[in-house]
Amino acid sequence: QKEVEQDPGPLSVPEGAIVSLNCTYSNSAFQYFMWYRQYSRKGPELLMYTYSSGNKEDGRFTAQVDKSSKYISLFIRDSQPSDSATYLCAMIPPYGNKLVFGAGTILRVKS
Amino acid sequence: NAGVTQTPKFRILKIGQSMTLQCTQDMNHNYMYWYRQDPGMGLKLIYYSVGAGITDKGEVPNGYNVSRSTTEDFPLRLELAAPSQTSVYFCASLDRSYEQYFGPGTRLTVT
Numbered sequence: 001q002k003e004v005e006q007d008p009g010p011l012s013v014p015e016g017a018i019v020s021l022n023c024t025y026s027n028s029a030f031q032y033f034m035w036y037r038q039y040s041r042k043g044p045e046l047l048m049y050t051y052s053s054g055n056k057e058d059g060r061f062t063a064q065v066d067k068s069s070k071y072i073s074l075f076i077r078d079s080q081p082s083d084s085a086t087y088l089c090a091m092i093p094p095y096g097n098k099l100v101f102g103a104g105t106i107l108r109v110k111s
Numbered sequence: 112n113a114g115v116t117q118t119p120k121f122r123i124l125k126i127g128q129s130m131t132l133q134c135t136q137d138m139n140h141n142y143m144y145w146y147r148q149d150p151g152m153g154l155k156l157i158y159y160s161v162g163a164g165i166t167d168k169g170e171v172p173n174g175y176n177v178s179r180s181t182t183e184d185f186p187l188r189l190e191l192a193a194p195s196q197t198s199v200y201f202c203a204s205l206d207r208s209y210e211q212y213f214g215p216g217t218r219l220t221v222t
Contacts, residue, residue, distance in 0.1 A: 008151055032209045043115075043201055043213035044154075088153065092209050097142055097161055098169075099211055103153035 003027050006089055006102030015111045019076040023089035023102045026070065030091040030100075033065050035074045038086045038104065047087070048074060079109045112137050117202050117214035124192040124221045132187040132217050134202030140212075142205035143185040145169075145177065147198040148216075154201065160185055192221045 006023045013019055021035075032051055036044035048063040050056045050072075056063045062075040072091075076083055089102040118133045136143065141162045146154040146169075156169030160179040174196060176188040189196060202214040 006153075034209075034211075036211075041216075043203075043215050044211075045213065046210055049208075049210065090211070096209075097205070098144075098156065098159060099205070099209070101154045103151070 001026060003100050004089065004091065004102045007105055008103050010106035010108055012108045012110060013079055015079060015081060015109055017079050017109070019074075019079050019083070019107060019109075021074040021076075021087050021089075021105050021107070023072050024070055025072070025091060025100075027091075027093070027100075028067070028070065029093035031094050032092045033063070033072050034090045034099070035061075035063055036088040036090060036101075038088060040085075044088055076107075079107075081109050081111045083107060084109050114138065115202055115204055115212050115214035117200075117217050119217060120215065121218045122220070124189075124219065126192060126194065126221060128192050129188070129190050130192070130219075132189070132200055132202070132219075134185045134187065134214060135183050136185075136202075136204040136212070137183065138204060138206065138212065139182060140204035140206055141182065143179065144203045144205070144211075145175070145185070145187045146201045146203065147171065148201060149198050157187065157200075189219075194221050197221045 035048040037047045038044040053067045064073040086104040088104040090099040144159045145157040158177040
């Protein structure tokens with residue numbers, strides 16, 4: 001079993017839809033959770049960062065962590081064609097030195 | 112700050128040739144990483160370093176070597192290139208709040 005599971009998609013939605021991207025994990029030591037966005041032919045860039053359980057909102061993006069279920073989500077409201085990218089979840093325990101990444105979900109937002 | 116820079120952007124190698132992928136960061140981060148990314152396979156860690164003079168293997172180190180003589184530079188060496196090493200290679204560094212910064216990537220084709 002992989003430490004982090006993420007559905008690779010692709011996920012195709014119409015413009016304006018609410019998108020839900022998810023990851024599950026097995027290591028209860030993970031405390032820091034991130035979402036990276038990767039456009040085609042570019043390096044990943046940090047989109048959202050949360051510590052422990054709870055929600056964090058930034059504009060149209062909301063990151064949610066449920067440590068009891070070992071489940072994290074990224075919600076995108078009013079999705080735009082410019083949101084079309086691969087979204088990777090990542091996590092690390094305290095004092096860790098390596099992020100553990102999900103496989104990435106390909107998102108396509110159609111206008 | 113330039114962040115993480117990588118050279119070259121593209122390279123075609125013949126089977127059996129060798130090359131060095133260059134990576135430099137100007138953020139004074141101790142932790143640096145090399146990943147490879149194959150289509151639909153997410154990021155796989157090749158090697159990482161927690162500081163100058165210290166390196167360690169990741170998930171897929173075979174066929175690669177690294178060195179870390181300075182904080183800024185973390186070159187990746189491919190010896191005896193094989194078609195299985197055709198991939199996109201990303202260098203990254205990690206700051207103290209666990210944010211990982213990626214370079215723009217090197218697209219390598221081995222034929």
